[in-house]
Amino acid sequence: MPSHLSADRPAAQPPGRGSVDALISQTRRLKGDVDAVRRDARSEGSDPQERWQRALYDLALHQLNDLDAHLAQLREGPPPVTMAPEPVSAVRAVPPAPRHGSLLSRVGSAEWNLLTDEASWSGELFQILGRDPAAPPLTLDELPSLVFDEDRPRLTAMVTDCLVDSKPIDGEFRIVRPDGGIRTVHMMGEPVLDADGSTASMWAVLRDVSELRRNQRTVSETRDSLQRQRQRAQTEHRLAVELQEAVLPPWRGSLRLPHQGAESLDLAAHYLPSSTSALIGGDWYDALQLADGDTLLSVGDLTGHGVAVTSGMAMLLGALRGMAMAGTEPGQLMSWLNQLLDATVQPALGSAVCCRYQPATRKLAWAQAGHPAPLLFRNGTGRTLDAPDGVLLGATSGAAYEQAEETLQAGDLLLLHTDGLVPRRWGSPRSSEAESGGGGEAVHRLLDLAPRFREARTAQDCVRTVLEELGEFEREDDACVLIARVAD
Structure with a gap:
């Protein structure tokens, strides 16, 4: 050159x-x-x-x-x-x-x-x-x-x-x-x-x-793609949270139902988000006073995360409330919820437990769909209720769900929860033992709280006890806990 x-x-x-x-x-x-x-x-x-x-x-x-x-x-x-x-x-x-x-x-x-x-x-x-x-x-x-x-x-x-x-x-x-x-x-x-x-x-x-x-x-395009993905995730998270808050009863403080009589339930609940995912899951809890004076208690979990799952949870919870208001018993209610999920455009699986409590007789009728059974605490001890048969919602067409009954007593405490409440390293609540009403280490962890529940004055105090024991652990999924205490 x-x-x-x-x-x-x-x-x-x-x-x-x-x-x-x-x-x-x-x-x-x-x-x-x-x-x-x-x-x-x-x-x-x-x-x-x-x-x-x-x-x-x-x-x-x-x-x-x-x-x-x-x-x-x-x-x-x-x-x-x-x-x-x-x-x-x-x-x-x-x-x-x-x-x-x-x-x-x-x-x-x-x-x-x-x-x-x-x-x-x-x-x-x-x-x-x-x-x-x-x-x-x-x-x-x-x-x-x-x-x-x-x-x-x-x-x-x-x-x-x-x-x-x-x-x-x-x-x-x-x-x-x-x-x-x-x-x-x-x-x-x-x-x-x-x-x-x-x-x-x-x-x-x-x-x-x-x-x-x-x-x-390539760097610029992928950076822009990540930014769009992050913005989309933030938008979906905000929508899911807003939808969840619009559907679920408030959990800060005791749940208050209108027209509660002398035989009413003291209710409290809490929602725990996942510690490993920013996405909202399909967990729900609900307490609803029915037209005939009975109280509907339910918890459940629709698999997955995000707006679509939260929307599906809202649909399922709305259907559950409507059918319960029409007088549908828990076993039949589970069957119809299963048909509803089976008929949706996007296949989905869910688990649920539904209880109908009659204040006058203190009778509890309940059914479950592949969900951990309620825990009953009485006089300082706890046990798992014997679960009636019931498969996961959406798992098979035409499934039938059995119904069980339990008579409660004054001072009894009923604990309903979704399976994300207890870290999986303590045992899988989705195991066959748990679905059949067994226990495993996860359930024993909750049952061990019986003496502390006995000393608690309100259902809200019991929820605080659960959070003190389990709330700080890392959990892979969202979780809900609902506690109902029979008035003395």
Whole structure:
């Protein structure tokens, strides 16, 4: 390539070799560390977070490779300077092609002589632009023929500013190679002055930054995708919370039912969100005074998380309330809820326990669908009620659900909960033992609270006891607890 030095520009001296060697060593150590982390984190998943991480690792490694090559050139110093222009043919006598994707294959140089209208290109520039090395290099007037139509004004302005106002060139444009390939080229250059200070030629270094820009676009696109995903999740979470709060009875303080008589229940409940997921689940609890004076108590869980599941929970709870108001007994109610889930467009599974309490007789009729049985506490001890048969809601068409009865006494305490209340490491309430009314470590943990329940004055105090014992543990799913205490 012709000299880029003018008479008034002294030759730059290379930096000290030791300092550059130290920088190269640091760069290569950092490359090794980044590459090791990239390999450990390599994943072919389609998750936007993973794509964003992969793109950033690739981009960082790409730039470190370039930095390594730049420093190596800096260590070797500038090539020998010849004041006379080299023959064009000599410039095109390129060495063996560098390895694909290396820095040398992405950086080329050129000089355009304004006095003779001659151009000289390095072999790498022919390779970048996809030109035949045997063909003459393009003049400044011919160069725009390779450039995208919308990018030509930018190139023209850069060249004009350089030749007329001696401004340095620093900008990018896209070119179309003869094989149809598209490359993004970054061009840096400046005018070369003769002895009297006038512009004699213009030199430039052109770098193929296509891969770099692709990596940057990937990072930007995945970042935008993550941002949209985060905003969508926040919106869905807000909608799910609003829907849940609109449907479930308030849980801060005791639940109060209208027209409660002397034989009324002291009620309290609490909802515990998952500690490992920001999404709202399909857990519910409910206490409803019916038209005939009975009280409906229920808890349940629709599988999944998000707005769709919360909406399904609201539909299921609304149906349960409506059928209970019409006088439907718990066993039949479970059967119809099962049919409702079976008929929905999107298949869903749910579990539930439904109790109907008659204050006058203190009789409790209840049914369950694949759900942990209620716990009954009396005189300082607790036990699990014997569960009637019942499969998960939505598991099979036409399922029948048995119904059980229990006579309560003054001072009795009934505890209903969803299976997320107790961390699964203590035992799975969905096990066959739990569904059949057994216990397991999870249920024993609750039954052990019987002495403390006996000392409690209100149902709300009992809920606080449950939260003190279980509320601080990490839980994978949402949970509800509902406590009903029979008035003395």
